[in-house]
Amino acid sequence: MTMIGLEIHCQLTNLNSKLFCSCKANYREFEINENICPVCMGLPGSLPRLNQEAVKKATLIAMALNCTTPEKIAFFRKNYFYPDSPKNFQITQLNIYGDTSVGGAGSIMIGDKKIRIIRIQLEEDPGRLIYEGSSSKNQITLVDYNRAGTPLVEIVTEPDFETPKEVRDFLNILSDILANLGVADPSLEGAMRADANVSIEGGKKVEIKNIGSFHDLEKAVHFEITRQESLHSRDIGIVQETRHWDDRRKITVSSRSKEEDLDYRYFLEGDIPWIRIDPEIRKKLQAEMPESINSKKERYVSKYNITSQVADVLSSDKYYSDLFEDSHTESNAKEVANIITTELMGLVDTREKREASKFTSVHLRELADAIQSGKVSRNSSKNALHEILKSGKDLSAVIEELDLGNVSDESELSGIVALVISEEPQAVEQAKSNPQAINYLVGKVMQKTKGKADPALTLDILKKQIGV
Amino acid sequence: MNLKISGLDFIREVKTGNISVEDFVAKTIEQIQNVDGKLHAFLSVNEEAIDQARGIDKKIKSGGKVGSCFGMPISIKDNICIKNSKTTCASKMLENFVAPYDATVITKLKQQDAIFVGKVNMDEFAMGLSTEFSAFGPSKNPWDTDYVPGGSSGGSAVSVSAFECVASLGSDTGGSVRNPASFCSTVGYKPTYGLISRYGLISYANSIEQIGPLTRTVKDSAFILNMISGIDPNDNTTVDNKNEDYLSGIESGIEGKRIGIIKEMIGDGIDPAVLSATKDAISKLESLGAVCEEISLDMVKYSVAAYYTITATEAGSNLARYDNLRYGYDFPLEGYEFNSYISKARRNFGPEVTRRMIIGGFVPSAGHAGKYFLKALKVKSKLTKEINEAFKKFDFLVSPTVPILPFKIGEKIDDPISLFLVDINTVTANLTGKPAISIPFANSNGLPIGIQLMADSMNDTSLLQAAYALEQTVSLPEVPI
Numbered sequence: 001m002t003m004i005g006l007e008i009h010c011q012l013t014n015l016n017s018k019l020f021c022s023c024k025a026n027y028r029e030f031e032i033n034e035n036i037c038p039v040c041m042g043l044p045g046s047l048p049r050l051n052q053e054a055v056k057k058a059t060l061i062a063m064a065l066n067c068t069t070p071e072k073i074a075f076f077r078k079n080y081f082y083p084d085s086p087k088n089f090q091i092t093q094l095n096i097y098g099d100t101s102v103g104g105a106g107s108i109m110i111g112d113k114k115i116r117i118i119r120i121q122l123e124e125d126p127g128r129l130i131y132e133g134s135s136s137k138n139q140i141t142l143v144d145y146n147r148a149g150t151p152l153v154e155i156v157t158e159p160d161f162e163t164p165k166e167v168r169d170f171l172n173i174l175s176d177i178l179a180n181l182g183v184a185d186p187s188l189e190g191a192m193r194a195d196a197n198v199s200i201e202g203g204k205k206v207e208i209k210n211i212g213s214f215h216d217l218e219k220a221v222h223f224e225i226t227r228q229e230s231l232h233s234r235d236i237g238i239v240q241e242t243r244h245w246d247d248r249r250k251i252t253v254s255s256r257s258k259e260e261d262l263d264y265r266y267f268l269e270g271d272i273p274w275i276r277i278d279p280e281i282r283k284k285l286q287a288e289m290p291e292s293i294n295s296k297k298e299r300y301v302s303k304y305n306i307t308s309q310v311a312d313v314l315s316s317d318k319y320y321s322d323l324f325e326d327s328h329t330e331s332n333a334k335e336v337a338n339i340i341t342t343e344l345m346g347l348v349d350t351r352e353k354r355e356a357s358k359f360t361s362v363h364l365r366e367l368a369d370a371i372q373s374g375k376v377s378r379n380s381s382k383n384a385l386h387e388i389l390k391s392g393k394d395l396s397a398v399i400e401e402l403d404l405g406n407v408s409d410e411s412e413l414s415g416i417v418a419l420v421i422s423e424e425p426q427a428v429e430q431a432k433s434n435p436q437a438i439n440y441l442v443g444k445v446m447q448k449t450k451g452k453a454d455p456a457l458t459l460d461i462l463k464k465q466i467g468v
Numbered sequence: 469m470n471l472k473i474s475g476l477d478f479i480r481e482v483k484t485g486n487i488s489v490e491d492f493v494a495k496t497i498e499q500i501q502n503v504d505g506k507l508h509a510f511l512s513v514n515e516e517a518i519d520q521a522r523g524i525d526k527k528i529k530s531g532g533k534v535g536s537c538f539g540m541p542i543s544i545k546d547n548i549c550i551k552n553s554k555t556t557c558a559s560k561m562l563e564n565f566v567a568p569y570d571a572t573v574i575t576k577l578k579q580q581d582a583i584f585v586g587k588v589n590m591d592e593f594a595m596g597l598s599t600e601f602s603a604f605g606p607s608k609n610p611w612d613t614d615y616v617p618g619g620s621s622g623g624s625a626v627s628v629s630a631f632e633c634v635a636s637l638g639s640d641t642g643g644s645v646r647n648p649a650s651f652c653s654t655v656g657y658k659p660t661y662g663l664i665s666r667y668g669l670i671s672y673a674n675s676i677e678q679i680g681p682l683t684r685t686v687k688d689s690a691f692i693l694n695m696i697s698g699i700d701p702n703d704n705t706t707v708d709n710k711n712e713d714y715l716s717g718i719e720s721g722i723e724g725k726r727i728g729i730i731k732e733m734i735g736d737g738i739d740p741a742v743l744s745a746t747k748d749a750i751s752k753l754e755s756l757g758a759v760c761e762e763i764s765l766d767m768v769k770y771s772v773a774a775y776y777t778i779t780a781t782e783a784g785s786n787l788a789r790y791d792n793l794r795y796g797y798d799f800p801l802e803g804y805e806f807n808s809y810i811s812k813a814r815r816n817f818g819p820e821v822t823r824r825m826i827i828g829g830f831v832p833s834a835g836h837a838g839k840y841f842l843k844a845l846k847v848k849s850k851l852t853k854e855i856n857e858a859f860k861k862f863d864f865l866v867s868p869t870v871p872i873l874p875f876k877i878g879e880k881i882d883d884p885i886s887l888f889l890v891d892i893n894t895v896t897a898n899l900t901g902k903p904a905i906s907i908p909f910a911n912s913n914g915l916p917i918g919i920q921l922m923a924d925s926m927n928d929t930s931l932l933q934a935a936y937a938l939e940q941t942v943s944l945p946e947v948p949i
Contacts, residue, residue, distance in 0.1 A: 038569050042789050044670040045549045047703050079785050081810055088788035265832045267781060270675030272704055
């Protein structure tokens with residue numbers, strides 16, 4: 001049986017400051033080495049100052065993933081030399097002397113499958129290496145410490161996955177959960193990273209590191225399974241090792257480094273006293289916990305009669321579900337859900353588009369109301385939405401400017417209906433005997449009004465004039 | 469101008485207008501120029517000290533608000549950061565390191581108008597107890613320059629005892645304030661762990677070390693503690709002392725206090741002169757109304773081994789950042805890959821630091837941690853339990869600060885184990901987080917002997933009261949410089 005386990009790192013991007021100092025957790029906006037201080041640079045004499053908010057957010061994650069949360073948590077030093085590590089040790093957590101990391105054993109469901117979590121720990125992200133130079137010979141390595149000290153949560157799973165697809169599904173769900181908790185924006189570049197370990201029946205465990213994206217992770221796992229199976233079929237033993245994902249060639253390569261032999265000489269970080277997570281804090285966090293994706297979905301279906309597929313799409317994405325929550329009313333919920341899932345998702349599917357767009361939840365609510373009251377046809381509403389995204393103008397102004405308002409004036413519409421009847425004698429005859437055929441005439445009216453005729457009113461007038 | 473006055477006397481003299489800060493500081497700088505060539509307490513002298521003194525005089529004259537130090541000249545161990553000044557840890561590795569920020573204790577003393585006359589010598593990265601391991605040469609004992617001043621805060625003790633400043637800040641990881649204080653006949657005080665912020669103190673063994681004052685009198689130590697203690701958001705290990713005043717009740721005496729005499733610290737290996745001084749101290753304490761009784765602490769015999777195991781482990785980690793990428797000295801990169809480059813760079817550490825780095829790489833490593841590091845932690849926790857038990861019965865514990873007299877420079881430098889054992893009486897306070905103080909008590913053929921008192925955590929106020937009481941019974945010769 002194939003066994004795949006994951007180690008996921010997620011930055012707590014929604015925090016204000018780094019894990020041990022007041023530099024910004026959002027390091028992405030800064031010029032190189034501008035988001036640093038004596039603490040995150042590990043200058044002689046500096047001491048870590050624990051960001052209590054990070055402990056709370058990490059505990060929230062542990063609770064959301066059904067992990068045990070210990071009463072007291074501690075930090076440890078992981079000692080190793082690397083240029084991106086300012087102190088040459090990383091402050092992290094460890095459970096070998098008892099459960100003292102923010103989260104212990106837990107699980108989440110992927111469909112009917114349970115994925116078990118071994119532990120969740122809070123730690124600091126290192127800096128970033130930048131390679132410059134034309135050839136490998138005269139290449140220089142520069143270090144940007146802006147990222148050093150960013151709060152990072154590590155989630156380690158049991159090897160419960162059997163296929164690359166399961167891995168992908170899990171990561172999608174996990175990243176939705178983290179976004180929904182409001183602790184991170186996993187869509188930010190580098191905010192969420194994962195390593196995998198893969199083993200097949202009768203083989204040793206192989207770790208794959210350096211995987212850039214979730215998409216590549218699926219590919220890397222797939223490649224690794226194929227590689228191991230091919231070795232196995234030729235009776236070649238699979239050795240325990242660490243392999244790196246070669247992004248260019250899309251293969252895994254033995255890292256040949258002695259990473260597995262590294263001795264991290266873990267010991268307790270004396271500069272950070274033990275932190276008590278008392279029942280009060282836990283209770284408060286539980287109370288502040290945002291509604292889960294599953295609960296949102298069920299509510300959308302049962303309360304608003306939204307179809308389960310639409311509810312699924314809507315609830316799993318924090319951006320859209322927040323938008324839905326802000327814009328819907330008791331009466332227009334279904335219409336709002338409809339606009340979001342059929343129109344909006346195609347228009348603001350990236351962060352850039354979202355940031356560039358100028359619409360608000362008010363626009364969305366008014367648009368749904370306008371469709372329901374017949375002020376705008378569903379067809380015209382698309383044009384209105386486009387314009388609102390671009391200009392941010394009020395719905396009424398957009399309708400006016402683009403002349404999108406429904407023709408709902410009875411006398412005006414009666415004239416157009418009369419014209420269509422005179423042009424389509426054959427269809428009129430058919431409509432008299434076949435009620436379905438009248439839709440053809442409605443279509444003709446729509447053509448003449450460029451889709452702006454109020455459909456219900458048009459049908460009424462047609463029926464009256466034909467006499468059916 | 470009398471440089472030999474205490475800190476509190478200095479402040480009184482300045483306040484009453486008998487002396488000007490400028491005159492006193494100028495005279496202090498002159499003293500440094502006169503004697504430091506011989507003693508080598510200072511690694512750098514503050515060129516602006518006299519200007520700063522003049523500024524404080526002006527403030528006094530104009531009736532402005534003056535901080536409670538009134539320009540008191542203080543020396544600072546060279547492992548405590550002062551913004552825009554070199555902080556070398558007496559190491560080649562930090563020879564050119566200019567701190568870009570002030571340690572919390574420095575910020576607090578600046579606010580109280582202290583003047584930092586200079587940075588003083590120490591064993592490299594505070595590892596040692598003779599100041600012989602300074603990369604910039606040893607300091608010498610003012611009582612006899614053939615002898616070591618103790619360490620690692622040797623420069624602090626020398627500068628106070630040779631009147632090159634009124635007081636000094638040192639750091640104490642296993643006795644580094646108390647040991648040189650004892651060898652140079654000054655007061656040396658290590659407070660309860662967490663009472664003084666370590667922010668800006670370059671770490672050696674961060675879980676047990678504290679900054680502490682070296683002063684002429686116990687009252688001066690209490691006065692300095694008043695200014696620099698208390699909770700600091702930049703150091704998560706600091707404790708809230710609720711602005712305790714350590715000075716106001718210092719003359720309360722020790723009538724009726726119970727004092728334990730630690731048997732293991734007056735036994736094998738103790739110098740007869742030190743033993744007789746200790747016995748004398750005990751009878752003085754009794755004559756002040758205290759009840760003294762022997763107590764045996766079984767874990768003390770393991771304390772030095774545990775101490776060196778734990779400190780080497782933490783040092784191995786704390787000093788890992790000195791990899792020559794960010795600090796250190798330049799040499800051509802050509803021909804090195806990352807690991808060999810680091811190895812070469814780290815050869816710039818001196819012998820004692822290198823020794824402890826090697827121990828620190830070994831004792832917590834996989835396969836050895838159980839035999840060494842984890843065992844040392846067990847000793848630490850058992851020792852703490854034992855000491856806590858002892859403090860249920862006693863208010864204070866007494867012992868000689870150091871079991872031997874100051875030794876000659878070079879005498880023990882090739883015998884690290886015998887050097888390690890000199891720490892036997894001081895490391896217990898660090899391993900257990902308790903406050904301890906060394907009081908100058910006797911003199912044997914011109915070499916000073918100090919007595920150590922220890923109290924339970926956060927009992928610093930009463931410890932200082934006891935130290936003050938003992939201090940009043942002492943009359944010592946003047947330092948022969």
